[in-house]
Amino acid sequence: MDKINWKLLKALEENGRLSYSELAKLVHLxxxxxxxxxxxxxxxxxxxxYQAKINLEKAGIPITALVECEVYRTKERAFKDLVLSLDEVVDxxxxxGPSAxxxxxxxxxxxxxDVLLERLIDLSDTKTMMILSQPVEREMPLNIEETTSSFP
Structure with missing residues (x-):
């Protein structure tokens, strides 16, 4: 991975619809x-x-939360199966740590x-935190060169 590839990745993260010619201008190729x-x-x-970013609130889904799940002993497989089946689970x-x-x-x-949490309660103890806002949303750290460089 060289600096040009990192620049391309950052540009695509910001706007996945950039054309090759627009990207070429950014990296001088x-x-x-x-x-x-x-x-x-x-x-x-x-x-x-490549995917569209969706504003869930404007799409009629205004509530997002983080749910910590401390899965009961021997229930991990059933928990994973349940989570895969729940449409409301985004990530x-x-x-x-204690919350697996x-x-x-x-x-x-x-x-x-509440209905979602009721489904989880048979397999885990839960702690729920409501997401008020997301001041940072990115897939990669900003300064790639510093992040990927070796320590002296």
Whole structure:
């Protein structure tokens, strides 16, 4: 990964609809050279897809929350199966610490959140935190060069 690839990734993260010619201007290469670099990044699995960012509140789903789940002993497989089946689960992270999983959920009402939590309670203890805002939303750290450089 060189600086040009990092610049391409950052530009695509900000706007996945940029054309090869627009990206080429940003990195001072030809459009075919940029296309080849992006193709390689896709083949290597660095770029895993392109998607629209959705404003859930404007789409009628105004409530998002983080749910810490401390899964009961021997219930992890059933918990994972349940979480996969819940449409309201947007993200699921397996983490260290007493809460083995953290879910990000999106629901249309507090009563829907209550129903969701009731489904989880047979398999885990839960702690719920309402998301008030998201001041930072990105996939990559801002200063890639510093983040990926070796320590002296």
């Amino acid at each position: 030809s459009a075919p050279a940029v296309a080849e670099r992006i193709k390689k990044l896709e083949e290597q699995g660095v770029i895993t897809g 699921c992270y397996n983490v260290t 999983f953290i879910l990000r959920v999106a629901v249309s009402s507090m009563s829907r959140l």
